[in-house]
Amino acid sequence: MFVDEATIRVRGGRGGGGVIHFMASRHNPRGGPDGGNGAAGGSVVLVASASMSTLYSFRNRPLFDADNGGSGGENNRAGARGEDRVVHVPVGTVVRDEDAGEILADLALVGDEVLVARGGEGGRGNSSFASPARTTPRLCERGLAGETRTLHLELRLIADxxxxxxxxxxxxxxxxxxxxxxxxxxxxxxxxxxxxxxxxxxxxxxxxxxxxxxxxxxxxxxxxxxxxxxxxxxxxxxxxxxxxxxxxxxxxxxxxxxxxxxxxxxxxxxxxxxxxxxxxxxxxxxxxxxxxxxxxxxxxxxxxxxxxxxxxxxxxxxxxxxxxxxxxxxxxxxxxxxxxxSRRRVYRFDGETGFEVSHAADAFVVSGRSIENAVRKLVLTTRDAPDYLTDRLERMGALKELRRIGYQDGDPLRIGEVRVDLSL
Ligand SMILES: Nc1nc2c(ncn2[C@@H]2O[C@H](COP(=O)(O)OP(=O)(O)O)[C@@H](O)[C@H]2O)c(=O)[nH]1
Ligand SMILES: [Mg+2]
The missing domain is CATH 3.40.50.300 (P-loop containing nucleotide triphosphate hydrolases)
Structure with missing residues (x-):
């Protein structure tokens, strides 16, 4: 039996968190930072496969999720990367994001693949934040959730x-x-x-x-x-x-x-x-x-x-x-x-690094994909987080722009949706 349409849900794996750890050694009796990084979660990938001819197995809105990334460990041990989840679909499947309505891919040839839910990034451990100015960083990041999507699949059986x-x-x-x-x-x-x-x-x-x-x-x-x-x-x-x-x-x-x-x-x-x-x-x-x-x-x-x-x-x-x-x-x-x-990757990510500052009713706001991402990951309650964030805003030029529109130290500040306090 041919079914020509189905809805599936996909979820990338969560990234593993980084950790804070210090390791004493003969050379460094007070203990150097050695908290390792968490790993990225796996992604969900759809692949056009000649062995499937219908969407029948997807009739109950199944959820396909990829594995989570592992957390970092002491001794700079990195977490294990989450495995990708590969979902086979019939050749001729058109993949659409159900909410956005946008077509993500037309998997017309055997082996065509599309990444439909990216795994979340892993967080860095404290050893990644060590610098001459910050030799004992009490700072780490959490992993991010993977992308979630509802996809509408439509099989265009092409008659020969x-x-x-x-x-x-x-x-x-x-x-x-x-x-x-x-x-x-x-x-x-x-x-x-x-x-x-x-x-x-x-x-x-x-x-x-x-x-x-x-x-x-x-x-x-x-x-x-x-x-x-x-x-x-x-x-x-x-x-x-x-x-x-x-x-x-x-x-x-x-x-x-x-x-x-x-x-x-x-x-x-x-x-x-x-x-x-x-x-x-x-x-x-x-x-x-x-x-x-x-x-x-x-x-x-x-x-x-x-x-x-x-x-x-x-x-x-x-x-x-x-x-x-x-x-x-x-x-x-x-x-x-x-x-x-043929083996084509159809999906592309936009690597947007720009930012924008504004003065909203409740706070000054910095928005931008990359900085918002960084703040979502940072564990803000750690001792060195405010310092680190200030550095980063300074380096990217955001502090200068904030001051230009009237921001002063201590004013309420948001990065995306996240309230931050740089003065702690
Ligand atoms: N005698 C005979 N009748 C046939 C043959 N093939 C189809 N028919 C009949 O012709 C009629 C029309 O067939 P159908 O397959 O519906 O034609 P379509 O309109 O082209 O799809 C039906 O009554 C069939 O049973 C055949 O080889 N011999
Ligand atoms: Mg007929």
Missing amino acids: VGIIGYPNVGKSSLISAISGKRAKIADYPFTTLVPNLGVVDVDGRHQFVAVDVPGLIDGAHAGRGLGDRFLRHVERTRVLVHLVDLAALDGRDPVEDLARINAELIAFNPALAGRPQVVAGNKCDLLQEAETEALRAKFTRAGIDLLPISVATMRGVRELVVRAYRALEEERSKDVVAPSA
């Missing part, structure tokens, strides 16, 4: 082969006959608009996805019978199986049927003229062999190689699958980049 032809030629019957897994039409909200997808097995090792494209009638390209919606599915396929009805009782000419459907395709998008077509004449179980041969000869005269089939008796159906697969392989061999060779 489109089955086209007039209504009643046997398209739906064919796709049922050749595909194992079938999209359950009932799972889709707009049943009539969603074509029937199926995974077709060629020889036990090779598969392709076929789509039964309904709604192709005269005038479809201009929107008649919603035909233009269906034609959009045809555009995405690489090979077409064009079915005609050899036993049409109402005196229709199958050669002409073929030409008229093709004219609809080209009117919709001229590029479709170049799409390879495997032409099959269905329902030959209703004809005498001589009639079938006569029709085949008629197609041959029109320059078309017709494969007579019968979905009812399965005559020629296997051969049709093989022909479609060969045409598909031929198309794929024209691809410049081998899809399996």
Whole structure:
């Protein structure tokens, strides 16, 4: 069964905290700082995998969380990095941040990956804060929480082969006959608009996805019978199986049927003229062999190689699958980049280091990604924290800017949302 949408939650691991510790040694009997750093938490990464074909396993809004980073230890021992959590999703999954609505990635190729929740940074231990001016730092940082997100996943199953032809030629019957897994039409909200997808097995090792494209009638390209919606599915396929009805009782000419459907395709998008077509004449179980041969000869005269089939008796159906697969392989061999060779990281972080000062009603405020991050981590109650923070604000130029807008020592100050007191 195909499920084409799911919601999942992801959470990066929390970073481990740094520690304050002093170690006495023969050279330094009063004890040098040796509190180690905490490690970053693991991140959550989605990877497009050929072994998954549905989003079914995500139907209950599962939470995927990565491991937390370990805390630092004495003797400058760093914590262990939190393991990343790798979540496999089917190729063709489009990943969207549900709250922001923004598309994070389109995992179109095998191996494509996207980092969806970054692990929190680890905090530094006191040995990292040692300097000639601060030889016994009582200062450390805590680890930060990992990012949390709710993601909306949408699987765009891209059909390789489109089955086209007039209504009643046997398209739906064919796709049922050749595909194992079938999209359950009932799972889709707009049943009539969603074509029937199926995974077709060629020889036990090779598969392709076929789509039964309904709604192709005269005038479809201009929107008649919603035909233009269906034609959009045809555009995405690489090979077409064009079915005609050899036993049409109402005196229709199958050669002409073929030409008229093709004219609809080209009117919709001229590029479709170049799409390879495997032409099959269905329902030959209703004809005498001589009639079938006569029709085949008629197609041959029109320059078309017709494969007579019968979905009812399965005559020629296997051969049709093989022909479609060969045409598909031929198309794929024209691809410049081998899809399996690709491994792209789709997500990028912004490394914003700027800051801004302002005078809010309750306090002066410094905002900026990097400084806010530093303050969220710092354990503010440690002895040397205010000193360290003052240094840092000085070095980045924020104190100067604060004074320019009227800040004086002792005035209430916030860095982002965090109240800080530099005068302790
Ligand atoms: N005799 C015969 N009838 C067929 C064959 N294939 C399909 N049909 C019948 O043709 C009708 C239309 O088939 P369907 O698959 O719904 O056509 P679609 O509109 O192209 O999807 C149905 O009644 C099928 O049972 C065939 O090979 N032989
Ligand atoms: Mg049908």
